[in-house]
Amino acid sequence: MNRLLAFSALCLAALAAGLASYAAFSDHGSKTVIREVTVSGGTPTSAAPATGSATNVYNSVSKGVVEITVTEGGSSFGGGTAEAQGSGFVYDASGDIVTDEHVVDGASAISVKFSNGASYKATLVGSDASTDLAVIKVNAPASMIHPLQLADSSQVQVGQGVVAIGSPYGLEETVTAGIVSALHREMTAPNNFTIPDSIQTDAAINHGNSGGPLLDLSGRVIGVNAQIKSDSGENTGVGFAIPSNTIHSIVTQLISKGDVQHAYLGVGIASSTNGTGVVLTEVRPGTPAERAGLQTGDVIVRIDGQKVSDPTTLGEKIDAKRPGDRVTVTYVRGGRTKTVSVTLGTRPS
Numbered sequence: 001m002n003r004l005l006a007f008s009a010l011c012l013a014a015l016a017a018g019l020a021s022y023a024a025f026s027d028h029g030s031k032t033v034i035r036e037v038t039v040s041g042g043t044p045t046s047a048a049p050a051t052g053s054a055t056n057v058y059n060s061v062s063k064g065v066v067e068i069t070v071t072e073g074g075s076s077f078g079g080g081t082a083e084a085q086g087s088g089f090v091y092d093a094s095g096d097i098v099t100d101e102h103v104v105d106g107a108s109a110i111s112v113k114f115s116n117g118a119s120y121k122a123t124l125v126g127s128d129a130s131t132d133l134a135v136i137k138v139n140a141p142a143s144m145i146h147p148l149q150l151a152d153s154s155q156v157q158v159g160q161g162v163v164a165i166g167s168p169y170g171l172e173e174t175v176t177a178g179i180v181s182a183l184h185r186e187m188t189a190p191n192n193f194t195i196p197d198s199i200q201t202d203a204a205i206n207h208g209n210s211g212g213p214l215l216d217l218s219g220r221v222i223g224v225n226a227q228i229k230s231d232s233g234e235n236t237g238v239g240f241a242i243p244s245n246t247i248h249s250i251v252t253q254l255i256s257k258g259d260v261q262h263a264y265l266g267v268g269i270a271s272s273t274n275g276t277g278v279v280l281t282e283v284r285p286g287t288p289a290e291r292a293g294l295q296t297g298d299v300i301v302r303i304d305g306q307k308v309s310d311p312t313t314l315g316e317k318i319d320a321k322r323p324g325d326r327v328t329v330t331y332v333r334g335g336r337t338k339t340v341s342v343t344l345g346t347r348p349s
Helices: 003-017 054-064 244-257 311-319
Strands: 020-023 036-038 065-073 081-090 096-099 107-113 119-128 133-138 161-166 174-188 194-201 213-216 221-230 239-243 267-271 278-283 299-303 326-333 336-343
Touching (some): 054 065, 054 161, 054 213, 065 096, 065 161, 081 161, 081 221, 096 244, 107 133, 133 244, 161 221, 174 221, 174 239, 194 311, 239 244, 267 311
Antiparallel strands (some): 036 174, 081 096, 096 133, 107 119, 119 133, 161 213, 174 194, 213 221, 221 239, 278 299, 299 326, 326 336
């Protein structure tokens, strides 16, 4: 990934939009800008942690939070190297560690530092740019491996207390606390697809927090910290985390297969003006949608007979499928309701 080119291009978009979102990732001063849009509406094992305060949470889980240092570049042809830094947490007893995809993207070497200062080399197990998640594996003594437990993010509530642990600006084992500020936010992933149901928090998140856990007051992971919304790129109390239910689904696939395949319809969408269904703003050439005869301007109202009320709902219904699955799409064109069967494809990278 050419971070300088990506940063320059996205800065232009950020200037046009006013307020930008930044990946909470440290790259020696450079920042990757990622858009953010607001919309409506095997499991790790761990001993039960203490509850009730940020101190108890930290004491219970800090050994399972790590600092990740990534080396980029370097070759026999005189290429230089650069280091970047993020955070992560131990996922299972095998030494699998969860972090953000944008933390390890382009890495030529990865190292992991534990809370006691011990560092070990790590290898990439797999990554998924569509959800900004990655798994790395470290070969460390069993005494160093302290898996954290995932919560059910569908049970998270606005206003509940949360704790973030990570390494902002390389300051490892930094703890911040706050609340869940909002739910069902929509982040834009590094490959410009959507990460739905993201968790908004006012717990301070800065560059270097990327990949670190957002925890409830029982010490369970409810999300992976990924982005902040800010004019300056510094914390303003508006941070976003990838929800734990997404983590479980994606990480399970990365560990077992090394990659993730997402179902793909191949359309651009927007809310309809009358609040019923989703308007197709684009039907991309060569996609399942085009092959099924869908056209720009069609309004999708149902998928497999289930009502589609907004773009988020449509995205969730497609995300719940696998490439090769067939879905029945009911849409309105020119005032007439039609139905077509679509075989979903594989989302491009």
